Amino acid sequence: MNPSHRPTPPSGRSPHRVQGGLGRAFAVNFLGEAPDWYKLTIAAFLLANPILLFLAGPFVTGWTLIGEFIFTLAMALKCYPLPPGGLLAIEAILMGMTSTDAVFHEVTANIEVLLLLMFMVAGIYFMKGLLLFLFTRILLKVHSKTLLSLLFCGVSAALSAFLDALTVTAVLIAVAIGFYAVYHRVASNRPHHQDSHDHSSDEHVVEYHREDLDQFRAFLRSLIMHGAVGTALGGVCTLVGEPQNLLIAEKAGWEFLQFFQRMAPVTIPALLAGLATCALLENVKVCGYGARLPSAVREVLDRYAHERERKRALRDVADLWAQGVVAVLLVLALAFHVAEVGILGLVVIVLLTAASGVVQEPRIGHAFEEALPFTALLVVFFAIVAVIHEQHLFEPVTRWVLSLDEERQLPMLFIANGLLSMISDNVFVATVYIDEVKNALEAGEISREHFDRLAVAINTGTNLPSVATPNGQAAFLFLLTSALAPLIRLSYGRMVLMALPYTVVLSTVALACIVWIIA
Structure with missing residues (x-):
């Protein structure tokens, strides 16, 4: 989206005047576009917690706070959890249920995860050309949804066994957004050379494209969920798959191979069962799985791939080669644990921005937009x-x-x-x-x-x-x-x-x- 574009206020609210005085203005501004019932619920949480702490004590209030925070996560599409969840966290500190020092300790104990989010996810952003190129070929060549799902789940598991699950998830997100943006542009009758298209809005989607767009969403949802579960299937197997694996291995004194052998009697059957479940779900078509890629969408993606191939200049080819070389170096660096994952992500950003000529601050800054809200x-x-x-x-x-x-x-x-x-x-x-x-x-x-x-x-x-x-x-x-x-x-x-x-x-x-x- 063009940074200069200002979306119209939701629900017909006027940006200039609010009836009812300053108090009403504060009420309207509180949590912005979230529904009124949601705002009242969060306000009730904030008012009730101190009373509950006084009447029932910190143990009951602590579990209540967990439930309230889970509620903010569950309503993430109504309101991003950072503002309401942050208010709950600040209130917990003010009530003395934890301290700023304790929060800082938790943050520093998980600094590897935070660095990964800040830098590796942004690094993956600069690889999206290569990722979209490769996954588009897979998507168009593999017509069987079951086989495609197994590929997404299996490849995610294999990558997560040696990379971090968040890194693999960032790849899946970048690829899916790329696919979605391509078809949404066509469904909205927007030419590919037009940069101002907002694929988050269905306002301009042509009526006869809506059914295919909904089916395409279901198709992407199932692939992404198969891939996300795959990160858990692979992540549990090895010492580097998940942060807690390294912690457990350190306490137990296990090396990489010893960790794998200890876990294998449980993790290998679970991996095989997970892959079998993936195939079964796509054939039984329950719990939101089984959606196929609409033929109209396949044609659009196929035309897009051929058009990109035809218009690809030498600079674009050089970009793809640079991304490919950096991707290989990244895998090797991660496999041999050359540095923490987040530091390697920063190395990726430096190498790819230098190689592709991305030297303007706004273009580099755009890569961080996805990860930093989640980091907070x-x-x-x-x-x-x-x-x-x-x-x-x-x-x-x-x-x-x-x-x-x-x-x-x-x-x-x-x-x-x-x-x-x-x-x-x-x-x-x-x-x-x-x-x-x-x-x-x-x-x-x-x-x-x-x-x-x-x-x-x-x-x-x-x-x-x-x-x-x-x-x-x-x-x-x-x-x-x-x-x-x-x-x-x-x-x-x-x-x-x-x-x-x-x-x-x-x-x-x-x-x-x-x-x-x-x-």
């Missing part, structure tokens, strides 16, 4: 995590699980980790449990062999069942709050519904493996 939201999320930590909200569950007999600890630890990871940060949940288990080992309460089995249960429990909600997986939350979600009508509820079959299958298979193989 993640810091707010860490404030909620600090409340969980400071008020020991998970401690009763932790104590109960570790008080059980050894043979019951494994499945119950898996279930407890899974349930808590659905509503909280799985990195935090894994940190809490692995620390407790490590303390038990050092105190001589459990054997080293049992500790290793518990570590497997913790890792798989925080990684697999957490696909149930966007709260559990940072990659899912990133997808939900991305620019793509409103384009393809991917809401919180729809994500939960589409993840449900995977949640049931992966949790059941992993739990069975823990009970019958690991225990």
Whole structure:
């Protein structure tokens, strides 16, 4: 969108005058375009929390605060969660349920994730030409939706085993937005050379294109969700797949290969079950899956690909080669852990902007627009995590699980980790449990062999069942709050519904493996 373009105020509100005085103006401005019922709900939360803290204490108020924050995430399409979620976090600090020092500790403990979001996601933006080129070919060559879905899920799993799930998700988002923008422009009768087209608005979509556009949205939703689940399937397998994997491996003293071998009895069956679920969903066509690529859309994308091929100048070819070389270097650097992922993302930005001649600040700044709002939201999320930590909200569950007999600890630890990871940060949940288990080992309460089995249960429990909600997986939350979600009508509820079959299958298979193989 052209930065100089100012959208008209929603709901017919006049930007110049508000009837009812200054108080009414504040009420209208509060959370802006969000529905009035949503504004009243957030205001009620903010008013009720101090009263609840006085009457029921910090433990009940802490769990209430978690529920309220989840509500803001669930209503992400009504209002971006940063303003309401940030108000809840600020109130929690003012009420003394956590401190600014505790929030800062959570932020610094997760600085790798924040750097990744700030720089790697922006780096992927400068690779979008190559990504769109490659994925367009895959999309047009593979006509079977089942095979295409398996490719998206399998490739995402393979990449996430060696890259970060957020990086892979950023790739999926960039590709999907590229596809969507191409067809939306045609559906709106806008020529491809016109740069001012806003693909977030359906105002100019021609009536006979609307049905195909809706089906195309459903098609993209299913592919993206298959890919997002794939990041969890691959991320659980290796030491570098998820942040908590590295933490657990450090506590257990496992190297890369040893980590893979320890997890394989659970992760490999779960991976195979996930791929089988992917294929089954596309054929059974339930929970929002099964939509095919409309023939009209395929023709548009095919024409677009041929037109781009015909008009591709030598400079464009040089750009693609530069992006390809940098992509190879990035994979090698990540595979050999040359530096933290976020630092490598900054290297990608420097190399690609220099190679492609992008030297104007506004053009570089545009690459950061997607990731920085989510980065700010993640810091707010860490404030909620600090409340969980400071008020020991998970401690009763932790104590109960570790008080059980050894043979019951494994499945119950898996279930407890899974349930808590659905509503909280799985990195935090894994940190809490692995620390407790490590303390038990050092105190001589459990054997080293049992500790290793518990570590497997913790890792798989925080990684697999957490696909149930966007709260559990940072990659899912990133997808939900991305620019793509409103384009393809991917809401919180729809994500939960589409993840449900995977949640049931992966949790059941992993739990069975823990009970019958690991225990």
